Amino acid sequence: MAVGTHVDRVCTETRGWVSEAVRKVNADANRSADTHLLVYPLPPEWGIDLYLKDESTHPTGSLKHRLARSLFLYGLCNGWIREGTTVIEASSGSTAVSEAYFARMLGLPFIAVMSKRTSPDKIKLIEFYGGTCHLVDDPSTVYDVSRRLAAETGGHYMDQFTYAERATDWRGNNNIAESVFEQMAMERHPVPTWIVVGAGTGGTSATIGRYVHYQCHDTLLAVVDPENSAFFEGWTRDDPGFTVSAASRVEGIGRPRVEPSFVPEVVERMFKVPDAASIAAMRYLHRLTGNKAGGSTGTNLWGALQLVAEMRATGRTGSVVTLLCDGGERYAHSYYSDEWLADQGLDIAPFTATLEHLHATGEWRDS
Structure with a gap:
C-alpha cells in the first residue's frame, strides 16, 4: 500500500446511525x-x-427490559449492530419481548428463537413489537439455530446467555x-x-x-x-x-x-x-x-x-x-x-x- 493511503472501515453515515441508535436506547x-x-x-x-x-x-413488562437495553448498547458500541442488521436471540420469551421492542425502536428486523412450549401470550407480544418467532421442538437447540440464522441473514446473534454478565456495568x-x-x-x-x-x-x-x-x-x-x-x-x-x-x-x-x-x-x-x-x-x-x-x-x-x-x-x-x-x-x-x-x-x-x-x-x- 502506498505511503499516505488509508482505508476507512466505518463511513460517516454508519457512525452517525450508531450514535443516534445509542441516544435512543x-x-x-x-x-x-x-x-x-x-x-x-x-x-x-x-x-x-x-x-x-x-x-x-x-x-415491556419484565426484568428482561434492563438486560435487553444493556445488550443493545453492548452490540451497538462493539460495532456488531448497524443500520439494517437483523437481530437474533435465543430466548424463553421475556428477553425476546424486550429485544423486539428495542429492535422496533431502531427499525431493525428481529427474530426470536424459542421453544414451542413458550407462552402464547409472550409470542403475541413479540409479534406485536414487530418480531418474528422461530419455534423449535428441542429447547437445547436454540443456541445453534440462532447462530445458523445469524449466518444466513448476515445478522447479529445477541447471545444473552454469554453476554448478560458483561453487558451490564456491575x-x-x-x-x-x-x-x-x-x-x-x-x-x-x-x-x-x-x-x-x-x-x-x-x-x-x-x-x-x-x-x-x-x-x-x-x-x-x-x-x-x-x-x-x-x-x-x-x-x-x-x-x-x-x-x-x-x-x-x-x-x-x-x-x-x-x-x-x-x-x-x-x-x-x-x-x-x-x-x-x-x-x-x-x-x-x-x-x-x-x-x-x-x-x-x-x-x-x-x-x-x-x-x-x-x-x-x-x-x-x-x-x-x-x-x-x-x-x-x-x-x-x-x-x-x-x-x-x-x-x-x-x-x-x-x-x-x-x-x-x-x-x-x-x-x-x-x-
Whole structure:
C-alpha cells in the first residue's frame, strides 16, 4: 500500500446511525422511572422485612427490559449492530419481548428463537413489537439455530446467555443492584441480609453478587432454580458443563445447561424449587397482595420465604429482597389455569399449606 493511503472501515453515515441508535436506547432509560420496591406483608414483630422489586413496571413488562437495553448498547458500541442488521436471540420469551421492542425502536428486523412450549401470550407480544418467532421442538437447540440464522441473514446473534454478565456495568450506573440498595436506604434494615434471584442467564446474579462485593456489603446472595434446570446441580457439583434433557416449565429462569454468564463464585446459597411450589407461591402472592406475577417470581418467593423462616428460627432480624420478574397476565393460559396444572400433573395444595403455616406460625413445614 502506498505511503499516505488509508482505508476507512466505518463511513460517516454508519457512525452517525450508531450514535443516534445509542441516544435512543439511552433515552428509553431516562424516560422510565425506577421500578418500585414492594413490601411483602409479614408480622412486624418478627423483625424481618421482605421486599419484592417489581420489574413488571418496565415498558415491556419484565426484568428482561434492563438486560435487553444493556445488550443493545453492548452490540451497538462493539460495532456488531448497524443500520439494517437483523437481530437474533435465543430466548424463553421475556428477553425476546424486550429485544423486539428495542429492535422496533431502531427499525431493525428481529427474530426470536424459542421453544414451542413458550407462552402464547409472550409470542403475541413479540409479534406485536414487530418480531418474528422461530419455534423449535428441542429447547437445547436454540443456541445453534440462532447462530445458523445469524449466518444466513448476515445478522447479529445477541447471545444473552454469554453476554448478560458483561453487558451490564456491575459497579453501578443504574444497575438493579445499585437501585435496590438506594431504595433500601430508609428502611429499618437498610442492608439486606439476603438477596434472592433466579439464575436464568446468570446476568442478574452476577451483577448483584459483584456489586455487593464491590460495595463491601455483608449481604448474602441466594439463587433459586426450578425443576429441569441445570444450575443447581452444576453449582453443587462444581460442574459448569452439567446439562439436563427435560424442558423447564418455569419460563425465564430454567435452562438446560449452566449458561456462560453464570458466575458461581458470587453465590452463597442455592435452592432447588419444585415447580408446584413456584406456582403455589406465585398464586399465594396474588391472594395476599393482589400482585399478579409469573412463575419465576414464585420460585424467587419460595426461596425468600424459606430464608425468612430460617432467620426467624435462629432469632435473627433483618431484611430479604427478591424480584417480581414479570406480570401474571402473560400466563393466563398456563400458571393461572387449573386445567393446565391438571394436564401437567401439578398439585400445589401441599405447598400452599406450607405457606399458610408459615404465615400463621412463623415456622417452615416441609410440603
